[in-house]
Amino acid sequence: MVNQKYLDKAETLIEALPYIQRFNRKIVVVKYGGSAMLDEELKANVIKDVVLLKLIGFKPIIVHGGGKEISRWVNKVGMEPRFINGLRVTDKDTMEIAEMVLAKVNKELVTLVESLGVQAVGISGKDGGLLQCHKKLSNGEDIGYVGDIEKVNPKVLQDLLERDFLPIVFPIGYDTNFDSYNINADDAACAIAEAVHAEKLVFLSDIEGVYKDKDDPNTLISELHVHEAEKLISEGYVGGGMIPKLQNCIDAIEEGVNRVHILDGRIPHSLLLEIFTNKGIGTAILREDGEKYYDEHE
Numbered sequence: 001m002v003n004q005k006y007l008d009k010a011e012t013l014i015e016a017l018p019y020i021q022r023f024n025r026k027i028v029v030v031k032y033g034g035s036a037m038l039d040e041e042l043k044a045n046v047i048k049d050v051v052l053l054k055l056i057g058f059k060p061i062i063v064h065g066g067g068k069e070i071s072r073w074v075n076k077v078g079m080e081p082r083f084i085n086g087l088r089v090t091d092k093d094t095m096e097i098a099e100m101v102l103a104k105v106n107k108e109l110v111t112l113v114e115s116l117g118v119q120a121v122g123i124s125g126k127d128g129g130l131l132q133c134h135k136k137l138s139n140g141e142d143i144g145y146v147g148d149i150e151k152v153n154p155k156v157l158q159d160l161l162e163r164d165f166l167p168i169v170f171p172i173g174y175d176t177n178f179d180s181y182n183i184n185a186d187d188a189a190c191a192i193a194e195a196v197h198a199e200k201l202v203f204l205s206d207i208e209g210v211y212k213d214k215d216d217p218n219t220l221i222s223e224l225h226v227h228e229a230e231k232l233i234s235e236g237y238v239g240g241g242m243i244p245k246l247q248n249c250i251d252a253i254e255e256g257v258n259r260v261h262i263l264d265g266r267i268p269h270s271l272l273l274e275i276f277t278n279k280g281i282g283t284a285i286l287r288e289d290g291e292k293y294y295d296e297h298e
């Protein structure tokens with residue numbers, strides 16, 4: 001008699017079959033940032049998940065941040081990190097630090113992927129003219145070299161995917177004068193997902209998902225249609241970094257990305273759990289005609 005433990009394993013693999021079929025050769029953009037980047041074990045788990053997606057035939061692209069690491073280095077040189085509406089005030093020195101730190105983080109991620117036997121190429125938004133931007137103002141205020149993405153040239157990503165590399169992107173771009181700009185990583189992930197017509201965009205965040213009441217973790221919302229997400233923003237149910245994150249989710253859906261998800265990057269393997277099971281973790285943002293699964297089935 002075969003041990004039940006092994007039968008359960010086989011069952012788990014079979015359960016994943018429809019999801020593997022659905023996403024075969026499809027592009028999945030994973031935004032990786034926040035605290036999940038600071039913990040080495042979590043980082044290794046996230047990278048293993050993405051490598052697994054790649055090896056079973058998905059086409060993942062990682063877009064990463066590293067805001068906390070940038071702040072650490074800004075502090076190290078005796079400066080004080082400053083944010084306005086979730087965006088880093090970026091003077092020339094901060095710009096230099098941000099680019100250096102993100103490039104370092106980028107190569108660490110490339111190394112992790114390569115060590116698992118998958119070929120990765122780390123690039124910034126400057127490479128191949130991927131992210132062209134102009135200065136972004138915050139409510140009319142100049143906050144330095146912060147970029148608003150104007151144009152995405154996805155050719156470099158398409159070429160890398162075509163040749164079976166796993167692209168890993170960090171959010172620095174330039175304007176038409178070739179001045180460097182620091183771009184919010186959520187904005188970069190959203191713009192890239194739209195430009196490559198991703199099937200799915202996943203934000204690995206520092207929180208479970210979107211709460212109806214931002215101070216009450218018992219109010220996690222599993223699924224949101226675009227108009228409901230807009231209402232949460234306009235009626236003040238979401239605040240802080242969740243406002244631009246949710247707005248990016250709405251934009252991605254409106255620009256044709258099929259599924260957008262906010263997941264808790266602190267939960268080990270949250271990415272795999274979301275893609276391969278119907279356990280419904282985090283918050284899914286759905287097109288208006290997208291059927292809600294959990295309301296209807298649970």
Ligand SMILES: Nc1ncnc2c1ncn2[C@@H]1O[C@H](COP(=O)(O)OP(=O)(O)O)[C@@H](O)[C@H]1O
Nearest residue numbers: 034205206207210211214237238239240241242
């Ligand atoms: N309704 C809400 N639901 C969830 N998070 C919220 C809500 N309103 C405000 N937030 C805040 O938004 C934060 C997530 O945005 P952000 O810090 O930019 O994420 P990350 O750094 O992971 O990209 C949460 O940690 C939380 O403090």
Ligand SMILES: CC(=O)N[C@@H](CCC(=O)OP(=O)(O)O)C(=O)O
Nearest residue numbers: 033034065066067087088183185
């Ligand atoms: C303009 C701006 O704020 N850029 C971000 C870029 C990194 C980022 O977004 O990192 P997380 O995703 O880890 O927050 C910053 O300097 O922190």
